[in-house]
Amino acid sequence: MAVRVLFVTPTWHTHFFNLVPLAWSLQTAGHDVRVACEPELVDTVTRSGLTAVPVGSDEPIRDRARRAEEDGTLPPLDMGRLAGALGGATSTAPKPSGSGGQAGGAIGDPRAKLSWEDMVWLYETVAVPRGQDRERHAVRRPGGVQPVVAAPARRLGRPHPRGPVAAGAVGAAHARVTFTVDLSFQLRSGFLWTMAQQPPERRRDPLAEWLGSWTEKFGYEYSETLVNAHATIDQFPPSFGGDYGASHLNLRYVPYNGPAVIPDWLNEPPPAPRVLMTLGVSMSDWQELQVMSIERVQEVLDSVAGLDMELVLTLPTAFREKLDRVPRNTRIVEFAPFHAVLPTCAAMIHHGGAGTFYNALLAGTPQLLITKVPDALHKRAYLAETGAGLSIPPDEVTGPKVRESLARLLDDPSFRAGAERIRREVLDQPTPNGLVPELERLAARHGPA
Structure with a gap:
């Protein structure tokens, strides 16, 4: 029997891309698939061949966030503190059974446990205010489409209430699709475990209070299902993070990078x-996520100019024009599929x-990671741990360090062997088409009678 499926996506188009193959599979299986998104993402959704349902403010999320930071309603995001806090939070609670000792991606890198004050900070300063800013105008009782399976995507540590609240309002099944190790589940587990250790007068739960205010509007009570869902769909290989819930569904990553044309x-x-080099989001946007200034990019290009390789660098035209020189072994493109x-x-x-990261794992390509994501x-x-690559903290990046690490990746075959092992593990996971029957059973178990 055909069911109605509502995908709820973050506003970043690259995060929506990770949902597209699963949405296609459900649609080609005969189900009615819609994508709830903010207006600025509508064109991206429709270009993928899916049906968009715009919700929320017409003001772009970047402008809304900047305005909220300026007027003090949205605290500035300290990415360094967030990364450290999430690392600590995911090692606070005992590891779930069945995790195989790999919970949280904590593969041999010890991290301090968080204090109760730090835990509350994560929810009060990071999760709830940022979610409130995005969702203030975006949650409404579903009309026209009654979702039987609502599949909200989660960003790290920051809940998107539209999907779970809508699912609860109509009695629909609710699944999460993660973008990395399941930090949301681990953070929540760690928070609840730490809260239970506090004296009763100190216990408070900002997330439950916030989500509870939404469920009250729609006539039902808050439960932890809003946070952890009926099932979690994980696109990483099991070696990356382990099993974090009773209903953990593995899914092979299938790439979709938007409309693409093969360049000559x-x-x-x-x-x-x-060698492919990409800095991700436009260097003019979300400066807290930038890993290199244009001056540092120039230093890197100069340092690797003597290596026997072809460097393909994705860089917006406006920033390419700021480079003083481009070495002969470097090709700069606006976009690469x-x-x-x-x-x-x-x-x-x-x-x-x-x-x-998904694309590199799937391709079996050794990686040099320069990142400040959470x-x-x-x-x-x-x-x-897997021998599939190297990393350099952004504040330690220099041209010579990048050259040294890149030379190791190119010269040492063990990195390719490590990456190939992960590739085989990725390919062993169920395809989106293979997961559809499981989602149909999920809808039958938890959806409307």
Whole structure:
């Protein structure tokens, strides 16, 4: 029987891209699939061939966040503190059974446990205010589409209430799709465990209070299902993070990078080992996520100019024009379809974004990670443990360090062997088509009678 499926996506188009193949599979299986998104993402959704349902403010999320930071309603995001706090939070609670000792991606990198004050800070300063700013105008009782399976995507430590609140309002099944090691589940487990150790007068739960205010509007009570869902869909190989819930569904990552055209240069064999370098989001946006200034990019290009390789660097035209020189072994492009380019590459340098990391794992490409994303500790530890790559903290990046690390990736075959082991593990996971029957059963168990 056909069911109605509502995907709820973060506003960043690259995070939506990670949902597209699963949405396609449900749609081609005969189900009615819609994507709830903010207006600025509508064109991105419809270009993927899916049906968009715009909700929320017409003001772009970047402008809304900047305005909220300026007027004090949204505390500035300290990415360094957030990364450290999430690392600590995920090692606070006992590891769930069945995790195989790998919970949280904590593969041999010890992290201090968080205090109760730090735990409360994570929810009060990071999760709830930022969620409130995004969702203030975005949650409404579903109309027209009654979701039977609501699949909200989660960003790290920051809940998106639209999907779970809508699912609860109509009695629908609710699944989460993670973008990395399940920090949301671990953070919540750690918080509840730590709260239970506090005297009763000190116990408070900002997340439950916030989500409870939404469920009250729609006539039902808050439960932990809003946070942890009926099932979690995980696109990373099991070695990355382990099992964090009773209903943990593995899914093979299938790349979708938006509309793509194969460039002419990709039809020819590379003249030397090819290296792809990408810095992710536009260097003019979200400065807290930038890993290199344009001056540092120039230093890196100068330092690797003598290596026997072809460097393909994705860089917006406005920033390319700020470079003083481009070495002969470097090709600068505005965009590169990762799923087509990476199989031709000997290595990749990147900023640690979810889609970029997924693509490199799938292609079996050794990685040099230069990242300040919240799950940086986990990704760096994973590459070190599996031998699939190297990393440099952004504040330690220099041209010579990048050259040294890149030369190791190109010269030492063990990195390719480590990356290939992960690739085989990725390919062993169920495809989106293979997961559809499980989601149909989930809808039957938890959806409307």
